[in-house]
Amino acid sequence: MPHHIAVIGAGTIGASWAALFLARGHDVAASDPSPQGEAFARRFIDNAWPTLETLGWVAPGASPSRFRFHKDPTAAADGAAFVQESGPEREEAKVDLFATIDAAAPPDTVIASSSSGLLISRITAKCRRPERCVIGHPFNPPHLIPLVEVVGGDRTSPQAIDAAMAFYRSVGKHPIHIKKEVRGHVANRLQAALWREAIHLVAEGVVSVADADAAVAYGPGLRWALMGPHLTFHLAGGEGGMAHFMSHIGPAVQSWMDDLGAPRLTPEVQQTIVAGVAEEAGTRSIADLQKWRDRKLIDILRAASP
Template structure:
């Protein structure tokens, strides 16, 4: 699998024209990333204020891309166009990044329409966080070019993108998609089986379920549970994932020694993990705890704080790998 070409084992033309379907938070973030990499972008969204909202979101995202060295200071607005008609929006695209609402029936019809209108070589990728491509491609005449490309928010900052084929997706489509995302600075991972929530969201959900349980049981405050992650394992996870982290936990013996010494205790912790229903009582605990943890900061201020910290982490990781 090539990491330098957008057309491994394929005679398809290079990917230079992108169609982004859905111009909300995720779609505009994708658009900013693609523009930063010198690609021509067509945005489609039926919302009456979609264009102005998307331009605002792209403008807000741009300074971070400049800081990371991904983008030049000036936004190349000339490379961006808005198209109200879906079929026209995908008619010249080499790659489509779809970010429509998470409604299966709606997306099945959407993919049928895009498949009928897009050129034969065009890849149709979905940002869906949980739907299965096997279902979304089911009404397409060319289902082999349909694939999931699930980002993490915000896509212009977080490198991860999960690539999952449906039952009829070709291996060539998956390889071309992986190569294209690498070209745009992403870190794609290939998921070999369709599963609800993909991989990263399932890992998040598993951790959050225990976090909610601990808060509901009064084991610790919402803020302290968050701190247990941000000032503990979360720092290590920015460098290595759980498997490699525990491999290091075994010292010179690595994972084998770790399993010899800790498999018993960890199994007992697994057996004791709880489940907390997201009922009114638990909801009240979470909302009250987050009000205290936010300490008067707005959602906008918290998002800005998150992105500023993410930038510093990403810059540190980039310097380490240069």
């Protein structure tokens, strides 16, 4: 049965969420304070729709025409069965926005934040019903990348976690439950760890920006599209699996870990990275790179599907 889903904040992330929810057959009411908010969201949805159709993710009866837009987040949240907040990544702004949504949404409705690193326990400081609030952090673009990180706070109920996990599964996402609040959640911290070492190697003159990217994209990145680091190393252990890997390769890996760098993003390091990325991108604009990425993501999603 179609539900009314509210998307509060209809920028790049929110509009992408809206496209996915619409494709799965829901009605979507969105809100964004930007004067161009509605035009941007509708344009994004229209552009994303052919890709969602190509992937076979558009449910019977689903349509972009089931999208409504409101300037007032209260109007969008009114009567919603699920709320996905994707406003600015500023704690103080989210605290006030969550209080507004909490007052407007039905009492049993789960309210999820797309925040990439903030803590839901702090975001809900002014909420009357913090027990129904969670982090539901997607990866960009949400209408394509399956992962959603679900994080509860110190006042979030187990029922809200279960409801959020079930809802995300129902729209084709792959939710994971993060059991303890940490800044940046899990996937972003893993990304940061890898990027930290890539920056260190560039700053030390070991490798260029382009070759550091190639070392991931044409090597472990291809395996990581199918399985994470633990299962990857389980296979690396041969017939003995992870136990064999730990006993035979573990000491070498420990020595690499001990030698990892801890760079600082000084102005000089920042400029080195910016210049290296500009050289790697060449004449390709951001829009060109986004289109190329999305085409390749479709191929990867098709190949990786069970």
